[in-house]
Amino acid sequence: MSGLSIQNLSMRFDLPGGGAVQALQNVSLDLKAGELLSVLGPSGCGKTTLLNIVAGFLAPTDGRMILNGHEINGPDAERGMVFQQGALFEWMSVRENVGFGPSMKGMPKRDKAEIVNHLLDVVGLQDFKEKAVYELSGGMQQRVALARCLANDPDVILMDEPLGALDALTREKMQSLVLKLWKETGKTIILITHSVEEALLLGERLLVMAPRPGRIHKEYRLPFAEMGVDADLREVKKHPEFAVRREEILGMIWDMEEEIMGRTEAAT
Amino acid sequence: MIPFLIYVAIFVIAFFAVRAIAAGAARNDYGSLKTVTFGDESAVTPNRAASVISILTIFLLWGMFTGSSLLPRFLHAPGPYEGTGTFEYTAQAGNERDSATVTVLVHPIDVPTDAPDVAPGDGWAKDDSVAIGMWRSGLLRVDRNDEIGRGDGAEIIEINGEKVQPGGSVDVGWATVTLTDKGTPNIQPNKGWQMEPIWLPSPEAVVKRVGEIASQGFRGSTLWEHLGYSLFRVVVGFFFGALVGIPLGYAMGLSNWFRGWFDPIVEFMRPVPPLALIPLVIIWAGIGETGKIILLFLAALWIMAIAARSGVSGVKISKVHAAYSLGASKAQIMRHVIVPNSLPEIFTGARVAMGVCWGTVVAAELVAAEQGAGMMIMVASKFQNTDIVIMGIILIGIIGFGIDMLMRYAEKLLVPWKGKG
Secondary structure, eight states, X not given: OOSEEEEEEEEEEEOTTSOEEEEXXXXXXXXXXXXEEEEEOOTTSSHHHHHHHHHTSSOOSEEEEEETTEEOOSOOTTEEEEOSSSOSOTTSBHHHHHTHHHHHHTOOHHHHHHHHHHHHHHHTOGGGTTSBGGGSOHHHHHHHHHHHHHHTOOSEEEEESTTTTSOHHHHHHHHHHXXXXXXXXXXXXXXXXXXXXXXXXXXXXXXEEETTTTEEEEEEEOSXXXXXXXXXXXXXXXXXXXXXXXXXXXXXHHHHHHHHHHHHHHHO | OHHHHHHHHHHHHHHHHHHHHHHHSOOOSGGGGOSOOTTOGGGOOOOHHHHHHHHHHHHHHHHHTTTOTTSOGGGSOOOOOOEEEEEEEEEXXXXXXXXXXXXXXXXXXXXXXXXXXXXOOSSSSOOEEEEEETTOOEEOOGGGGSXXXXXXXXXXXXXXXXXXXXXXXXXXXXXEXXXXXXXXXXXXXXXXXXXXXXXXXXXXXXXXXXXXXXXXXXXXBOHHHHHHHHHHHHHHHHHHHHHHHHHHHHHHHHOHHHHHHHHHXXXXXXXXXXXXXXXXXXXXXXXXXXXXXXXXXXXXXXXXXXXXXXXXHTSOHHHHHHHHHTTOOHHHHIIIIIHHHHHHHHHHHHHHHHHHHHHHHHHHHHHSOSSSHHHHHHHHHHTTOHHHHHHHHHHHHHHHHHHHHHXXXXXXXXXXXXXXX
16 A cells, blocks of 8 residues: 555653643544645644654654555655755765765665756756855755755655745745646655645645644645646635635634633633 | 053054055945944954054064164164263261272173273272173272271262262262162163063074074974974874774764763863873873873863764754665764764864863973973073073964964865854
8 A cells, every 4th residue: 555644643742840741642644645745733733743753753652654554663765854954964065965865875876976967957956066055045955955855766755844944935936846846756745834825835735733732633635736836826826715725724823822822821 | 661651652653554544545345335333243354454563563672672683773772881981989088088980891791801900090099990791780899999998987978979878879870879788889880671681582682593403403402303392292192182082072972871981081081281180191101202192192182072072962963864864874874974064073172182282292391301392491491591482482382373274274175064054
């Protein structure tokens, strides 16, 4: 069976001063191969914890995850990760960064060079391939991170707010790039974001999570990602349903935030 | 005090002079358009003219107050009195008074000179003469050739016509004459403002001494051997310190057990000044090369261990995570992520360690050594060879500075990604 299945995932952190935080409670999710899922939620809802568990950096206190028929335990090249920032290796050139995964596998140089060249073309960084990564702008660095992840040909790509640190214009361009890559490569992608618009644009499926305990609040199936593959994203945003959904989700998150505030106020 | 005032004066005058000149050639870079410069750190850059004038001023003052032949004479600070001076004393014995002239020849210290011959003159008080070295003073028993001496009740009552009592003094223009409690004149020729070579030799004397020691050597070793020995000890000591310290630091950064085991030792040894270990190292290993190298090894070890440890701990977890999810093994993460990520810290540590080692080796040689820069200046100081001491200090400074520059250059070349993560 191909795809990612998350079953009854729970995560509890014990606090040093006694007590515990329930970061995730009974999260279940089935993702077919090639699906694009965006995860949205107020801070503290456990979305990054969820991603770290799927990546294999954390072991859940309960539940299990099945990817393509085998259980996930620990990080692996089959699940690539794109971080917000600062995860590139600044001692390597752009070319070496992108070729890192193939190098670790001991791929022959010629094959590696071919993959790297192809991906640099895809992300439009062919002219920068011998540059040091710290000489690039933030948007270019994230392109390198995407290319580095793709070079390993993972089954699932996990993105932890990959565009969070970029300015609005660059961000829009990168959103188009992510959609393009998704369509071209057919990868399963889980993308975490703070931005409701981004979640709507880059989510074939959209998961809204709620905090304390972290859990799935609501799930949507959306047409915008498909639309955005060929169209200008600004056109997609003008779609009447887009505005409706955005208001709906924003309202939902506002309510959650208010509930948290109310709870802390009541506690004090 | 006077040199300091001159220094301040040059500082202020140069400031206004350079500003007046620079006003003509206005800067037109971006910074010159900033209106807020006070408090803007980036607007403060070292003024190159100030640096040049600063260094020249130090040499100027040095030359002025040592009477350097490199400077035109009119720039010299007033020198000590040199030449022949005279004064007259009047002695009284009972009701009899008589005067006599004292001739004093003030000569350079390194030129032995006899007292000039003078005719005794008339009267019962006879003329005297004496030779005194520059900067020195001399007691002169003026009554030893007089017909009525001190033993006969004669005593000096006037010098150059000025009344004087035992303990008092008279300025005779070129010198100060003080009567001792017993009534003997003590002649102190004017010292001027210049420094005596045994306190501060002139720049050219120091340069000349560099040439001498470079060609003839000092205490059986040439200058280069002395400096070479010091450098050799530093390099070997640092090498072994890094060889042990870096792997130790890595182990402490990667393993709980190593961190727990060595933390107390490293944290205790780090604040112990290496100089405090000198006596123990001498007891254990003697004053030979082994002792020096052990000392420098210990000086470098903890610094390198701590640098490597913080280099490892400083790796961003997202980089390690990224490497794992790109399929890297532990060994590959060590080789491709942890080591390159820690190199900038290790270089910083190496720079500090080299500086500390250089300071420590000089100190260790001051205490006891057969050769070395520190030994050279220590021995020279015991013989008041101030020129060698100053030469040594300057050379030690130049080498220390050179080591630091070399390390910075290597850092730029080898870890260009420093601070760019």
